[in-house]
Amino acid sequence: MSEKTYEGSRVKAQKSKSNSEYSDLLGKLQDIPTLPVVAMKVNQLLNDPTSSSSQIAEVLKKDQVLTAKILRLVNSSYYAIPGGVADVQRALAFLGFNTVAQLVLGISVFSVFNQNGDDDVFSMPDFWRHALGTAVCSEILAKHMDYPKPEEAFTCGLLHDIGKLVLHEIDPDRLKNIVRETTRRECSFTEVEKEWDLPGHSYLGEVIATKWGLPQVIRLAIRYHHHDVSTMASILSSAKPVIQMVRLANAICVKNKIGKSGDNSDFEISSSMLSPLDLSERDIPQIVATLEKDMERAGAFLSVYR
Numbered sequence: 001m002s003e004k005t006y007e008g009s010r011v012k013a014q015k016s017k018s019n020s021e022y023s024d025l026l027g028k029l030q031d032i033p034t035l036p037v038v039a040m041k042v043n044q045l046l047n048d049p050t051s052s053s054s055q056i057a058e059v060l061k062k063d064q065v066l067t068a069k070i071l072r073l074v075n076s077s078y079y080a081i082p083g084g085v086a087d088v089q090r091a092l093a094f095l096g097f098n099t100v101a102q103l104v105l106g107i108s109v110f111s112v113f114n115q116n117g118d119d120d121v122f123s124m125p126d127f128w129r130h131a132l133g134t135a136v137c138s139e140i141l142a143k144h145m146d147y148p149k150p151e152e153a154f155t156c157g158l159l160h161d162i163g164k165l166v167l168h169e170i171d172p173d174r175l176k177n178i179v180r181e182t183t184r185r186e187c188s189f190t191e192v193e194k195e196w197d198l199p200g201h202s203y204l205g206e207v208i209a210t211k212w213g214l215p216q217v218i219r220l221a222i223r224y225h226h227h228d229v230s231t232m233a234s235i236l237s238s239a240k241p242v243i244q245m246v247r248l249a250n251a252i253c254v255k256n257k258i259g260k261s262g263d264n265s266d267f268e269i270s271s272s273m274l275s276p277l278d279l280s281e282r283d284i285p286q287i288v289a290t291l292e293k294d295m296e297r298a299g300a301f302l303s304v305y306r
Helices: 003-014 019-031 037-046 053-060 064-074 088-095 097-111 124-144 150-159 162-170 172-185 189-195 201-211 216-224 240-255 271-277 281-297 299-305
Strands: none
Touching: 019 162, 019 201, 037 053, 037 097, 053 064, 053 088, 053 097, 064 088, 064 097, 064 299, 088 097, 097 150, 097 299, 124 150, 124 240, 124 281, 124 299, 150 216, 150 240, 162 172, 162 201, 172 189, 189 201, 201 216, 216 240, 240 271, 240 281, 281 299
16 A cells, blocks of 8 residues: 555544544533533623622632632732732732733633643643634734733633633544644644534534633633634624634734644634734834743743643
């Protein structure tokens, strides 16, 4: 058998599951746990425009471990609060309700997933670094655009690839096979997903985010972070800027190898990623420089999220 024939047979063997296997894969989504109770309550507060800082402080009192993690992040160099803070109420005074609530959401989502994955094929520390890089870059872009909720862009960027964590939970061998293929061919994760007729990580992530009742803007960012949504009439116009920020932030992190998420393509930053954000190629070097600087200050996030 020729090398080419052998390689073709090997790839076909890894390709699409049968209909029953495909259904089984989607069925396993039901095995993903719900968010912790405290996170569910904070999520409800996020979705309630009448909620207050005192309410989130009261909720966090019921989870001392989560509170300790929040305070570790709040006191990190990323936020650089003068003199630091010793309690959630003071953190809320400095950072505001929405920022603290988004931190709770991010920590809680990642606590659900299995953290084992530090190997040559799929490294969990590299995955976290990519997720964090996309979050930090999304926040940079949000501030550049004067987006009113940069902390929301941060969380959308942080959670954009949770579908890969879902696949890591329900079918780790399949995830590793995809990454091996992207490495061998130096191609994108989505390209292999489509060729192998798999439910995409964007879809898997959206299903779980919907199951957990995460805010709509987060669900949309997870589902469409590989798409140009500027002309998609079905997408809320208010959510489009965040989706475009996450899309560009992800591309910047892949291209500059800030962490690894299984995408091994030479990611091109296209005009369709830049123009909706009123950016040009000339702006990218400065964004990358700011990102690298901010990532140095964001180290605490990597230890808290893992």
